[in-house]
Amino acid sequence: MRRGLVLPFALVLSLALAAGLTELYDGLEAALGQVRLENPAQAVNALNRAQSLLREEGALPPVLRDAALTNLQEARQFVAQKSAVDLEARLLLVRHLVGKALYDAFLQAQGEEKAALGQRLARATGLPPALVAQARSAPPEEARRLLEARYLQAMAEDLGQALAAQSRPQAYLALARAYARYLIVQDSPQSRLKAQDFVQALALVSTGQPFRPEVQRLLGQVQAWRQDLLRLQTDQAPSPTEAAPPPTPAPASQPQASPPRPGSVGALFTGGLPEGLEEELSFLALEPETKTRLGEALQALGYGSVLDWLAVADEVRGALALAQLYVESGHFAQARAQLDYAHSRFRLKLLPVAEAYAPGVAKRTDLLFQRLREAVGLRTLDITVLLGELQELEERLLGNTLGPWHALQVQVELLLLGIPRSVFFILAAVLSFFPLYLVRITFGGRNVYWNLLGLGFFFLFLPILAEGLSYMGSILAEYGGLPALGALANLSVAQSLLAYWGWGLSVFLVVALAGAGLRGIAAQFGLLREREPEASRRETTPTLTSETIVEWDEEF
Known part of the structure; x- marks a missing residue:
């Protein structure tokens, strides 16, 4: 009975997932078709729609979804830079990442569901429709080998075009196409590549x-x-999961490197570091083992020089500077887009190298990136701290450090960023109403000097009220569906130059009003009488009558 219930449920679930994939690809194809450099505004809007589609729960496996979102975010940057080759390469990768999900679902689907998936797979990855129709009628393992052989043939053609390319942009695009096709079949048991x-x-x-x-x-x-795959098809060998054939030895003219150990960067290389890179590393104040790890990490990412890595760090800093500008002007969506791009570039191009010589700071910087991307109530000072972390990585490379004060700021940022900080300031603003009420009933009489003192207390609490209101606006803008209230963030001292000067003016008013009020009260109580001229002093004995009795808060 239980098995009879499980099988229909699994069938319904697979149908739902397949329907979701086909709808996802249809929407994604329509959105990406509108990405053109001739109309940057339309291209950005189309990329935003594509990102929204991919962020839907369960649309893609998390690994494929995150990779596709990263490439879409980079595509936004290349639209702004009007780089046609880079943009085409990123869109190609996005289509094939979705194509990977279509490919896996196609091999497991049946009937009309398989036909629908096959149509999308052909459009996404450039397969001939006749080949997809042939694969539909074949058993799953035979269909896999048939499609895999076609992808490998296309990869070989792309790599041949890269070798024959007359320019680096042409070679880059051809190589990107080969990489995109590899993503489809990367899980193959016969795979020789990574x-x-x-x-x-x-x-x-x-x-x-x-x-x-x-x-x-x-x-x-x-x-x-x-060749291994075709040999399997010819010999009708059993499934590779049961008996994988031994790999064919590499030709003598192209010695094959031994496979790297998991997590080992240096195992990717059979020779030493380039002479120029070794010379640069010799000037760094690092341990010899650290220099070796650093050089291997740089070479693994294709950096021929430490300066190339520092140039990418400057690129990330530029994206963070744009994010800071957008935060200051209240455009939080654009700010988060820049943060996402900076984080993706950091993880892809900077983090592996930084972990080679400063793993603790590298992990801390990555964590701070994540916290800023998720934080509510983002402020310009937050991005300033993150910029300091990037500089700390550069200082560590040169044997220096920004010192313990910067490290303390980072730890405080990690501890209180987001909801804790927002709740703290909102709570402080709410609690400040009680002392303001007490000030009102205490200093709200007819005595001018007491009123001045009460007004001074009000300006003392005013920055706290403004700070709490700014975080309330940020929360309602991001979680309450009221983006217009995001402008209240400009009331924060940590956000706006005008708010900073407003805080300074309120402090000045507190000093002026409290000084005037306290001086008047002191004069009324006779505490400043000794400063009067001697001739004006009169020795009188006051007589208390009903006419001279006044309230304590009245002027007398």
């Missing part, structure tokens, strides 16, 4: 280094992979 191999080759192209030997090596691996 994603890092393509990332390293793309880095060589983009940094102006010789890339053809690496592309030639990739081409050889793809061809050997395809």
Whole structure:
């Protein structure tokens, strides 16, 4: 009975997931089709719609979703920079990341569901419709080998185009196409490659280094992979999950590096570091083992120089500066977009290198990035602290540090950023109404000097009220669906220059009003009589009558 219930439930669940994938791709295809450099505003809006589709719960597996969102965020930057090649490469990767989900679902689907998935898979990854129709009628394992062989053939063609390219942009785009196709079949038991191999080759192209030997090596691996697959099809061998064939030895002219250990960067390389990179590392005040790890990490990401890595750090700083500007002007959506882009670049291009020489600071910076991206009530000072963390990484590279004060600020930021800080200031603002009420009933009489003193107390509490109101506006803008209230963030001292000067003016008014009020009260009580001229003093004995009795808060 239980099994009879489980099978229909699994069938319904698979149908729902397949329907969600087809709808997702249809919406994504329509959105990406409107991304053109000729109309940047339309392109940005289309990318926003694509990101919204991918963020829907359960639309894609988390790994594929996060990778696609990162590429869409980078595509926004390339729209602003009007870089056609980079934009096309990112959109290609997004389509094939969704294509990976379509491919996996297609191999498991049945009937009309499989037909719908096959149509989207052909459009997403450029498969011939006739080949997809042939795969539909084949058993799952045979269909996998058939489609995988076609992807490998296309990868070989792309790598050949990269080798024959007359310019680096052409080579980069061809290599990006090969990488995108690899993402579809990366889980194959016959796979001889890793994603890092393509990332390293793309880095060589983009940094102006010789890339053809690496592309030639990739081409050889793809061809050997395809030969293994065709041999399996010819021999009708059992499923690779049951008995995987031994890999074909690499040609003698292209020695194959031993497979790297998990988590080992240095194992990706068979030779030493380039001479220029070794010379740069020799000037750094680091331990020899740390220099070795640093050099291997730089080489793994395709950096030919430490200066190239520092240039990427400057790029991340530029994105954070834009985020800070958007926060200051109240455009929080754009600010978070810049933060997302900066974090993705940091994780992809900076974090692996920083972990080689300052792992503690690198992890702390990554955590601060995450907290800022999720925090409510973002302020410009928060991004200033994050910029300081990036500078701390650079200082550690040079053997220096920003000191314990910066580290303390980071720890406080990590502890109180977001909801805790917002609740703290909102609570302080609410509680300040009680002393203001007491001030009103205490100093609200007819005595001018007492009134001045009460007014001074009001201006003393005014910055607290403004700060609490600013965080209330931020919360309602982000979680309450009232984006117009985000402008209240400009009341915060940590946000706006005008608020800072307003706080300074309120302090000045507190000093002036309290001084005037207290001086008048002191004069009324005779505490300043000794400063009067001697001739004006009169020795009189006051007589208390009903006419001379006054209230304590009245002027006398």
